[in-house]
Amino acid sequence: MKLSSKVIPLNIENIDTDQLIPAQFLKLTTKKGYGKNLFYNWRYFHDYEPNPQFELNNPLREGAQVIIGGNNFGCGSSREHAAWAIADYGIKAVITSQFADIHKGNLYNNNVLPIEIKPDELSVLMNYFLENSSAIIDVDLENQTVKVEESGFNVKFEIAPFKKKCLLEGVDEIQYLINMKEEIAEFELNNY
Amino acid sequence: MKTLFDKIWDKHVVKSITEGVDVVFIDQHFIHEVTSPQAFNGLREKGQKVFRPERTLATADHNVPTINQHLPIKDKASFHQVESLTNNCKEFGVELFGIGHKNQGIVHVIGPDLGKTQPGMTIVCGDSHTSTHGAFGAIAFGIGTSQVEQVLASQCLVLNRPKSMKIEVNGTLNKGVTAKDVVLYIISKLGTEGGTGFFVEYVGNVFSEMSMEERMTVCNMSIEMGARGGMVGIDEVTINYVQSRVHLSEDKIEGWKALNTDDGAEFDKSVRFNATDIYPMITVGTAPDTGITISKTVDDAAFITEKAKKYMGFNGEDKINQQEIDFVFIGSCTNGRIEDLRAAAEIIKGHKKAEKVEAWVVPGSMKVREEAIEEGLDKIFIDAGFEFREPGCSACLAMNDDKIPSGAICVSTSNRNFEGRQGEGARTLLSSPITAAASALTGRVTDPTKYLN
Numbered sequence: 001m002k003l004s005s006k007v008i009p010l011n012i013e014n015i016d017t018d019q020l021i022p023a024q025f026l027k028l029t030t031k032k033g034y035g036k037n038l039f040y041n042w043r044y045f046h047d048y049e050p051n052p053q054f055e056l057n058n059p060l061r062e063g064a065q066v067i068i069g070g071n072n073f074g075c076g077s078s079r080e081h082a083a084w085a086i087a088d089y090g091i092k093a094v095i096t097s098q099f100a101d102i103h104k105g106n107l108y109n110n111n112v113l114p115i116e117i118k119p120d121e122l123s124v125l126m127n128y129f130l131e132n133s134s135a136i137i138d139v140d141l142e143n144q145t146v147k148v149e150e151s152g153f154n155v156k157f158e159i160a161p162f163k164k165k166c167l168l169e170g171v172d173e174i175q176y177l178i179n180m181k182e183e184i185a186e187f188e189l190n191n192y
Numbered sequence: 193m194k195t196l197f198d199k200i201w202d203k204h205v206v207k208s209i210t211e212g213v214d215v216v217f218i219d220q221h222f223i224h225e226v227t228s229p230q231a232f233n234g235l236r237e238k239g240q241k242v243f244r245p246e247r248t249l250a251t252a253d254h255n256v257p258t259i260n261q262h263l264p265i266k267d268k269a270s271f272h273q274v275e276s277l278t279n280n281c282k283e284f285g286v287e288l289f290g291i292g293h294k295n296q297g298i299v300h301v302i303g304p305d306l307g308k309t310q311p312g313m314t315i316v317c318g319d320s321h322t323s324t325h326g327a328f329g330a331i332a333f334g335i336g337t338s339q340v341e342q343v344l345a346s347q348c349l350v351l352n353r354p355k356s357m358k359i360e361v362n363g364t365l366n367k368g369v370t371a372k373d374v375v376l377y378i379i380s381k382l383g384t385e386g387g388t389g390f391f392v393e394y395v396g397n398v399f400s401e402m403s404m405e406e407r408m409t410v411c412n413m414s415i416e417m418g419a420r421g422g423m424v425g426i427d428e429v430t431i432n433y434v435q436s437r438v439h440l441s442e443d444k445i446e447g448w449k450a451l452n453t454d455d456g457a458e459f460d461k462s463v464r465f466n467a468t469d470i471y472p473m474i475t476v477g478t479a480p481d482t483g484i485t486i487s488k489t490v491d492d493a494a495f496i497t498e499k500a501k502k503y504m505g506f507n508g509e510d511k512i513n514q515q516e517i518d519f520v521f522i523g524s525c526t527n528g529r530i531e532d533l534r535a536a537a538e539i540i541k542g543h544k545k546a547e548k549v550e551a552w553v554v555p556g557s558m559k560v561r562e563e564a565i566e567e568g569l570d571k572i573f574i575d576a577g578f579e580f581r582e583p584g585c586s587a588c589l590a591m592n593d594d595k596i597p598s599g600a601i602c603v604s605t606s607n608r609n610f611e612g613r614q615g616e617g618a619r620t621l622l623s624s625p626i627t628a629a630a631s632a633l634t635g636r637v638t639d640p641t642k643y644l645n
Contacts, residue, residue, distance in 0.1 A: 018610040027269035029229035072385040078320040078334035109338035177346035
């Protein structure tokens, strides 16, 4: 997975899942259709009237596939709707210094790459993209790098080998478990 | 020497995939209407059945109305979601306690109360407050919908082993300090990410002296410090609670006791607090780590932000006990159990709520509601001017009609005070049930201590 894209920088810490997708939008029984309500309370005033102060509404950032968020991104609820909203909006990677655990897992399971970099690196990256609305970021999963050609920013990120393999090879955790059913049944027999 | 967490985890590893990544067997799975429909759709698309239907239990809680539950749900989307759960459970053979059933209620209230939650288990649910069940000495945590599908299809999950953290609180609690105040205090010290990547064990006399319901309140809020979950060791209190609900063999009980953390077992991180430092707490910001003692000012919250103060309309020097309030909500998986209702009723008994305050009591389950009625608590609430409603998650996340209006201030016994959590523009102050009850009487944030005998 290689990505070259504009960026939406959200210089806010502890972005919680209720901001990513408020509870009134959790009533669908599908995984699609959440993108227009991503960050609903910050993005719109009333009746979908855009708040021009919010970076998702900055026309220069149109088409961005990467969000950079403050520390502790995705804290709060387990709602996968938050990850569905991010994916449905067209985001392919989220960069922060630390994700909340459940949300991080949800992003993985929807093929959105969660990238954790050091707090000082995050702050450099955040400031650069706040000032440069049309700048491009390069994300490379195979080499585990985040680069910005124009600024010379270049850092490596860590990722669990199993998660990397799943994303690169399109391995689905659920299919992996379904294939293990016999082994699981044997485990039950021996332990219960 | 091993921790309680390690012993339970190791017993449930079906296979290790790589260092630190295991396939873990799940003993008990709970589902509800909001985070399960897409998982059932996934099974259908893949032509899969539910692998072990007897290990999954369903209830409708998140967007059920709390008034006139006998009538069809008016909100079309909510109606459809609850109906989907009913149809999915029927199609896939999963037991459901739906609206109107005597066992219906908030998933984290009914699981323990029905004896489904037991020590030594691995327990998951598509809800972050699944950490509640850790009170029984179980590994319990919230999962996303993709993982709900995995559990339905295979009764297993692919998991990273979290790090371990010990939180110790010893000493005698001050008057008016409840389990909720203890956990709000801990979170106010550690922050909303203080526990990220960790699984917590709560140790010390403060927790061992708590009832099961109090331990559930503490473990419930573990996720609010970012921890995957939190647990309390297994003792007579645990066993008596479970034994009063299901028959247990001596062997089983002995097996559970042996799971407790060995003396000298090491944790990756340890923190310690003194019980005497804790006083009744209330949050002042838009994250659960902004709790302060009720006599303090907004800026005394270590983790308060300018953004939060702006949303709340508070100044740093504002004394929170001067703050006027509009709503009180007593309920949720954090504080919607019978002991919570009893404690609130004790404060309210013989008083009237402040006229301007709207106060709702929402029992955590049908059984809690029935018990409250049997004990005459409903009358105490109603006589004081409170509404005594039907069970559900209600105004904790306001998915149903129980919304706090924009700008209104609500003292709430729930678990999250995020922007808009209780309704667009609503402002939430988290507290214990007795603080909420005392505040309803005076119409401003009130330390409950003076109402206690």
